[in-house]
Amino acid sequence: MSITRRTVIAAACLAAAGPAFAQGEYPGSKVVTIVVPFAAGGTTDLLGRILADRLGQRLGGKFIVENRPGAGGNTGVAAVARAPADGYTLTMGTVSSHAINPAVYARLPFDHIKDFAPISQVASVPNILMVNIDLPAKTVPELIELLKKNPGKYSFGSSGAGTSTHMAAELFKVSTGTDMVHVPYRSSGQVTQDLLSGQIQITFDNITIAWPHVQAGKIRALATATPKRLAVAPDLPALSEFIPGYDASSWHGFFAPSAVPKEIVAKLSAETQAIMKEPAVIEQLKKLGVDPVGSSQEQFTAHIASETKRWAEVAQKANVKIE
Numbered sequence: 164m165s166i167t168r169r170t171v172i173a174a175a176c177l178a179a180a181g182p183a184f185a186q187g188e189y190p191g192s193k194v195v196t197i198v199v200p201f202a203a204g205g206t207t208d209l210l211g212r213i214l215a216d217r218l219g220q221r222l223g224g225k226f227i228v229e230n231r232p233g234a235g236g237n238t239g240v241a242a243v244a245r246a247p248a249d250g251y252t253l254t255m256g257t258v259s260s261h262a263i264n265p266a267v268y269a270r271l272p273f274d275h276i277k278d279f280a281p282i283s284q285v286a287s288v289p290n291i292l293m294v295n296i297d298l299p300a301k302t303v304p305e306l307i308e309l310l311k312k313n314p315g316k317y318s319f320g321s322s323g324a325g326t327s328t329h330m331a332a333e334l335f336k337v338s339t340g341t342d343m344v345h346v347p348y349r350s351s352g353q354v355t356q357d358l359l360s361g362q363i364q365i366t367f368d369n370i371t372i373a374w375p376h377v378q379a380g381k382i383r384a385l386a387t388a389t390p391k392r393l394a395v396a397p398d399l400p401a402l403s404e405f406i407p408g409y410d411a412s413s414w415h416g417f418f419a420p421s422a423v424p425k426e427i428v429a430k431l432s433a434e435t436q437a438i439m440k441e442p443a444v445i446e447q448l449k450k451l452g453v454d455p456v457g458s459s460q461e462q463f464t465a466h467i468a469s470e471t472k473r474w475a476e477v478a479q480k481a482n483v484k485i486e
Contacts, residue, residue: 189250189427190224198254200239201322202232202350206288206369206453210415211255213447214285217438218431232349235325235485236260237271240418244273248422253282253431256418259326262470266478267325268485275471280428281463282417283435287454288369290331290388290413292402295364296381303386303405306365310341318344319365320354324485328354330474331367331388331411333481338406358382369413370395370452388412395452414456414470416463432460 195218199211208230215226231239240260246252261275273279292303298317300306310317321329324347336342346363348354351372357363358373359381366373367388376382386402387393388411402409417435419428438444439457448455458466478484 189430190222190226192224193251195224195226195251195253196229197226198239198243198252199228199230200232200236200254200256200260201230202352203230204352204372205322205350206371206413207236207255207257207415209371209451210285210453213444214255214417214435214438217441217444218434221434221438232323235264235268235323235329235347237264237268237273237325240275241272243418243420244278246420248420248424250419250423250427250431252420254279254418255285256416257327258412258414258470258474259323259330261416261418261467263327263330263474263478264325265471266475267330267483276467278421279418280421280423280425281460281467282419282428282432283439283460284414284416284456284458284463284466285435285439286415286448286456288371288413288415289393289452290328290367290411291370291373291377291384291399292331292335292367292386292388293358293365293373293377293382293384295358295361296383297361298364298383300385301383303400303402306385307339307341307405310339310343314342315344317364318346319367320346320348320357320363321366322351322354322368323347323349327411327413328366328368330477330481330483332365333483334409334411334477335367335402335406337477337481338409355382367411374452393452395449414466416467428460 197211199208201207211228215228219226236259243254265275300309319332355373377384386400390410436457439455
């Protein structure tokens with residue numbers, strides 16, 4: 164049987180149409196993995212699972228969460244940077260992985276700008292300055308005085324070196340002239356447990372994990388690390404009331420490898436923005452003190468650039484460098 168020129172042209176047209184058709188069907192029957200670069204039970208994990216559930220329902224596919232903690236979020240994020248750029252491996256990035264770590268790590272296994280396509284900023288999450296209930300400091304001024312009198316005596320826990328919970332404390336130290344010992348953990352849940360037991364005395368952690376213990380009177384909250392007071396805790400002062408200009412807000416975003424087809428990234432962005440506007444999602448997050456954002460790709464890209472610059476300045480001022 165001879166192969167005519169018309170047959171060749173027809174086959175070429177079908178081949179060219181194939182990827183476009185597949186993208187239109189995305190995600191189809193193939194499982195989409197959202198890599199959360201922290202252990203289960205933290206804020207990033209919570210947001211990743213909300214997205215996986217809602218995207219699966221909205222797009223008719225299966226989205227799952229895979230926790231890959233380590234190195235302040237770098238392990239999981241690096242794995243996604245190396246993943247096939249087909250839209251079936253995505254990641255939840257944070258202010259740590261995409262703004263702080265590039266400033267504090269001497270070497271990173273990824274380029275936070277070149278290797279990723281920002282999909283949407285999912286949420287903004289306040290960090291809270293909290294202390295063990297037995298610590299003899301009931302206010303921010305009292306804590307500063309206690310730390311100045313006892314340099315290096317007390318320890319603070321974070322969810323990993325280079326995370327926002329680490330850098331919030333470093334910013335506090337350099338702003339107040341105090342000294343504390345850093346104890347990095349793999350998750351916020353571990354930080355909370357050791358704060359409750361007194362293994363550590365201080366933390367600047369996301370509101371979502373420890374807040375129930377604050378409400379139960381088992382942990383003392385001294386201030387929020389955001390520029391203003393929170394609607395969910397209006398009586399809790401902002402650290403900026405004691406340290407002018409202090410801001411160590413945390414944020415969480417959704418990313419794809421940079422070479423993923425633009426049509427898929429745009430589709431995921433539109434769906435994520437819509438999810439963050441759903442009344443049920445807003446209500447669920449607001450109860451936890453989390454502010455849903457759902458920004459556009461362009462807005463998120465600009466935010467990352469601004470935050471990268473800001474945290475580089477903080478890292479330099481605090482002389483934080485991780486080998």
